[in-house]
Amino acid sequence: MRESIGPRIRILVACALAAAACDRGTTKSDDASAVGGSIIIAMQNEPRSLLPPLINQIDEKVVEDQIFEPLAWLGDEGHLDRDYRPGLADSWSWERDSTAIVFHLNPKARWQDGPPVRASDVRFTFGLYADSVVGFKDRSSLARIDSVTARDSVTAVFWFKNRYAEQFYDAATRLLILPEHLLAREPRATMLTSTFGRQPVGSGRFRLGKWTPNASIELLADTANYHGRPNLDRVVFAVTDVNSLSTRLTTGEIDLAEVSTPAVFRTASAQPDLRARMNPAYDYSFLLFNARQRKQRRQPNALFADVGLRRAISMGLDRGKLVRSQFDSLAIVSTGPMTRAQPLADSTIRTIAYDSAGAARLLDSLGWTLPAGKTVRERRGQPLKFSVLVPTVSANRMTMIVAIQESLRKLGMEVVVDAVDGNTFVGRLGARDFDVVFDGRHVEPSVSGLRAFWSVASARDANGQNYGNYENPRFDAHLDSALAARDLASARPHATQAFETIVADVPAVWLYETRTAMLMHKRIRPVHLVSTAWWAGLADWSIPAAERLPRDRVGLRVASR
Amino acid sequence: MRRFLARRLAHGAAVIFIAASLSFLLVHLAPGDPFSSTLDSAAISPSVKAAWRAAYGLDRPLLEQYLRFLGQLARGDLGPSLLQPGPASAALAGAVPNTLVLMGTALILSFVIGIGVGSWQAARAGSGGDRVAGNASLVVASLPEFWLGAVLLLVFALRFRVFPAGGVVDLVMHDSLSPAGRVLDRLRHLALPSLTLALLGSASIARYQRAALLDVLPQDFIRTARAKGVSDRLVLWRHALRNALVPTIVLLGLSLPTLLGGAVFVEQVFSWPGLGRLAAAAFHARDYQVVIGATIMGAVLVVAGGILADLLHAAVDPRVRAQ
Numbered sequence: 001m002r003e004s005i006g007p008r009i010r011i012l013v014a015c016a017l018a019a020a021a022c023d024r025g026t027t028k029s030d031d032a033s034a035v036g037g038s039i040i041i042a043m044q045n046e047p048r049s050l051l052p053p054l055i056n057q058i059d060e061k062v063v064e065d066q067i068f069e070p071l072a073w074l075g076d077e078g079h080l081d082r083d084y085r086p087g088l089a090d091s092w093s094w095e096r097d098s099t100a101i102v103f104h105l106n107p108k109a110r111w112q113d114g115p116p117v118r119a120s121d122v123r124f125t126f127g128l129y130a131d132s133v134v135g136f137k138d139r140s141s142l143a144r145i146d147s148v149t150a151r152d153s154v155t156a157v158f159w160f161k162n163r164y165a166e167q168f169y170d171a172a173t174r175l176l177i178l179p180e181h182l183l184a185r186e187p188r189a190t191m192l193t194s195t196f197g198r199q200p201v202g203s204g205r206f207r208l209g210k211w212t213p214n215a216s217i218e219l220l221a222d223t224a225n226y227h228g229r230p231n232l233d234r235v236v237f238a239v240t241d242v243n244s245l246s247t248r249l250t251t252g253e254i255d256l257a258e259v260s261t262p263a264v265f266r267t268a269s270a271q272p273d274l275r276a277r278m279n280p281a282y283d284y285s286f287l288l289f290n291a292r293q294r295k296q297r298r299q300p301n302a303l304f305a306d307v308g309l310r311r312a313i314s315m316g317l318d319r320g321k322l323v324r325s326q327f328d329s330l331a332i333v334s335t336g337p338m339t340r341a342q343p344l345a346d347s348t349i350r351t352i353a354y355d356s357a358g359a360a361r362l363l364d365s366l367g368w369t370l371p372a373g374k375t376v377r378e379r380r381g382q383p384l385k386f387s388v389l390v391p392t393v394s395a396n397r398m399t400m401i402v403a404i405q406e407s408l409r410k411l412g413m414e415v416v417v418d419a420v421d422g423n424t425f426v427g428r429l430g431a432r433d434f435d436v437v438f439d440g441r442h443v444e445p446s447v448s449g450l451r452a453f454w455s456v457a458s459a460r461d462a463n464g465q466n467y468g469n470y471e472n473p474r475f476d477a478h479l480d481s482a483l484a485a486r487d488l489a490s491a492r493p494h495a496t497q498a499f500e501t502i503v504a505d506v507p508a509v510w511l512y513e514t515r516t517a518m519l520m521h522k523r524i525r526p527v528h529l530v531s532t533a534w535w536a537g538l539a540d541w542s543i544p545a546a547e548r549l550p551r552d553r554v555g556l557r558v559a560s561r
Numbered sequence: 562m563r564r565f566l567a568r569r570l571a572h573g574a575a576v577i578f579i580a581a582s583l584s585f586l587l588v589h590l591a592p593g594d595p596f597s598s599t600l601d602s603a604a605i606s607p608s609v610k611a612a613w614r615a616a617y618g619l620d621r622p623l624l625e626q627y628l629r630f631l632g633q634l635a636r637g638d639l640g641p642s643l644l645q646p647g648p649a650s651a652a653l654a655g656a657v658p659n660t661l662v663l664m665g666t667a668l669i670l671s672f673v674i675g676i677g678v679g680s681w682q683a684a685r686a687g688s689g690g691d692r693v694a695g696n697a698s699l700v701v702a703s704l705p706e707f708w709l710g711a712v713l714l715l716v717f718a719l720r721f722r723v724f725p726a727g728g729v730v731d732l733v734m735h736d737s738l739s740p741a742g743r744v745l746d747r748l749r750h751l752a753l754p755s756l757t758l759a760l761l762g763s764a765s766i767a768r769y770q771r772a773a774l775l776d777v778l779p780q781d782f783i784r785t786a787r788a789k790g791v792s793d794r795l796v797l798w799r800h801a802l803r804n805a806l807v808p809t810i811v812l813l814g815l816s817l818p819t820l821l822g823g824a825v826f827v828e829q830v831f832s833w834p835g836l837g838r839l840a841a842a843a844f845h846a847r848d849y850q851v852v853i854g855a856t857i858m859g860a861v862l863v864v865a866g867g868i869l870a871d872l873l874h875a876a877v878d879p880r881v882r883a884q
Contacts, residue, residue, distance in 0.1 A: 038733045048846065135609055135613070187616075189612050189616040192613070197646060198645060213656070214655075214835075215728060216728075218732070240727060241829050241832050243830055244714060244726050244830060244831065248726045251719060253726055393845075423591070423593025427593055463607055551731070554734060554736075
């Protein structure tokens with residue numbers, strides 16, 4: 001039984017419009033000159049595997065989204081509750097009580113090795129992602145999907161445990177559909193090193209051409225794809241060191257790169273052949289206080305259980321100056337555990353303003369006074385001294401912590417920088433073995449991830465990700481209300497209250513949201529530059545024949561040899 | 562000579578064994594493991610991580626892992642790579658040729674440049690040119706590899722656009738080129754990284770060569786040659802240089818470990834997919850077997866370099882051979 005209720009109608013209408021737009025984009029162009037060309041994209045970290053459930057970084061996602069497809073793509077505007085375009089499914093509908101979504105697969109869809117894509121592949125994919133042994137790191141986001149069934153060979157049904165605003169997003173976009181016939185026999189505990197991860201076969205419009213370890217991954221146009229041949233012949237992802245990125249962009253060896261370093265951005269964006277586009281921020285960084293004693297979670301932290309001290313530290317840091325001096329235009333001051341690009345973010349929330357004199361007064365009032373002749377404040381003989389855990393792999397954090405250390409020194413605090421390598425950092429973070437940690441998060445458009453990082457349940461779970469042990473049931477209640485709302489408009493007031501609550505509690509000093517700039521050769525004509533994923537429409541990008549470089553004219557023949 | 566060689570090989574095998582064992586121990590004692598770096602996430606439960614560790618045998622006692630590793634090593638098997646599918650040896654096999662090409666080219670260039678400059682300096686010892694070249698070689702020898710690489714990159718790739726900035730070949734065009742074009746393409750990509758290593762190596766070699774020539778030039782046989790009317794150029798190149806090459810030739814073997822160390826940095830700067838780059842990525846990801854394999858490769862090069870130096874020394878100096 002299907003029903004047509006208000007929000008669902010909007011989704012269907014939007015989908016129809018998106019499908020029409022998509023058809024224009026995906027159908028093979030009548031103009032033969034639109035077909036051809038090669039794009040070289042810089043990749044900073046080579047993937048370990050191209051098996052989608054094991055995705056860890058954006059570089060992997062960019063490649064995988066060309067080879068595999070979700071049931072639907074988030075649309076260009078990125079509205080979670082209404083803006084989607086078809087992927088493997090060419091249409092969808094809701095069951096009457098909204099606890100099931102029926103996806104109708106495109107009957108022409110085929111795997112790159114020949115067999116048709118079936119609803120059983122969708123069911124298999126859900127089982128794989130949901131299997132804890134596989135290690136999909138966002139598995140908790142699938143917790144509210146009860147099961148997936150195959151109604152017939154081209155109809156997959158997602159059954160939900162309850163209704164919520166992001167049902168469609170979870171079902172349609174989180175899973176890149178995988179071929180059951182190639183993966184069913186793979187042992188799930190060792191998927192990380194499965195051969196499939198290095199020789200993936202999907203239903204996307206590009207297929208893997210050549211993977212040269214430590215050097216490049218070449219994707220070639222799947223000329224027989226049911227959506228139509230991509231405009232580009234090939235996309236090459238070149239593993240590029242950040243130090244040579246600017247040079248390789250400037251000399252034209254690389255056509256496209258995401259840049260997060262101001263110096264590289266300034267140099268490369270000044271080149272006449274390149275155009276720049278700012279991407280919205282989906283990463284934020286912060287100084288996280290541990291509300292509990294290190295390794296003794298039952299005991300409150302001697303320093304940071306006190307919200308007054310946390311507030312004083314936040315007041316004592318001129319975040320605007322810190323961020324500008326380090327990032328120029330590639331970051332903005334963060335306002336809370338969110339980024340402004342998230343649909344539910346509220347940038348009007350009142351944050352703690354810089355006020356060093358006020359911070360000093362607050363510290364005095366808390367009993368942290370500066371004894372005569374000393375440079376570090378004390379309270380009952382205890383100096384105001386603490387360490388900040390910082391990962392050496394993050395150049396940005398390693399640089400900024402020095403400025404933070406100096407700012408807090410002027411306030412009479414002694415900050416010890418505890419710089420450790422990535423593995424140690426992750427281990428100590430998980431063990432909550434720190435006083436303060438300079439941490440960062442990557443977020444999705446959805447705010448459902450907040451539960452894992454800031455909820456009471458996560459704080460009390462020894463394996464939870466609420467590393468700072470922040471606990472406020474009011475925050476949880478507002479967040480739950482936001483997540484349970486049936487659309488974004490009704491979720492927004494609850495989300496705002498949740499953000500206001502956590503910002504007032506100062507579990508962290510919200511430092512910056514980093515934005516990346518995309519630098520792209522001007523001969524490339526991009527389409528579908530989705531705010532959350534610039535690469536989503538790569539197959540529809542083109543290079544006009546008159547502007548092609550020699551490498552654009554190589555064609556597929558040589559590469560396919 | 563055979564006994565000498567056998568003894569050196571036995572010593573070399575012991576060094577490699579110790580290096581492999583130390584590498585095994587250190588990498589296992591370092592914080593984290595292959596599943597605690599990029600893959601780590603609290604969303605993945607400890608039981609899952611434990612299952613992964615068990616699947617790859619990392620849950621066994623260290624001694625048991627070590628003995629198993631030795632057993633595999635004795636069979637020439639390093640075990641599976643956790644960075645990529647297949648054995649670690651396959652990952653190394655893909656990277657080692659690139660590093661050997663880079664090192665070999667750099668080695669040849671560094672000796673050609675170093676011997677040339679050192680001889681030129683010795684021929685005009687004490688002159689202004691000698692002092693300038695001496696100071697310049699001292700400065701170059703003191704430069705870090707990554708800095709010199711970055712400068713060459715800026716000058717020759719960015720400013721003059723003579724050479725490409727990174728990679729081994731043109732990622733798109735290479736396969737479409739003629740055989741000669743492919744060779745040229747490889748040489749163009751090889752130019753800057755090998756020049757970086759070569760310049761650093763040649764600075765030291767030039768100083769050795771100059772000193773060796775200055776030791777030889779005052780000797781009687783040189784004076785005799787000059788008395789016979791041989792030109793200065795012939796005296797230098799035919800009589801003096803041949804005798805002054807002995808200490809420099811020994812450097813050939815000893816340069817290998819230095820070159821390998823430099824290659825680690827140069828490969829990063831020039832996105833060169835060699836052993837150093839692979840080892841750095843493997844260490845970051847705690848891909849134990851690849852890290853150990855790369856260490857063994859490094860130890861082999863050091864041992865081989867030492868033996869090569871001894872053999873070359875014996876080959877060019879009859880006194881050493883007699884000993």
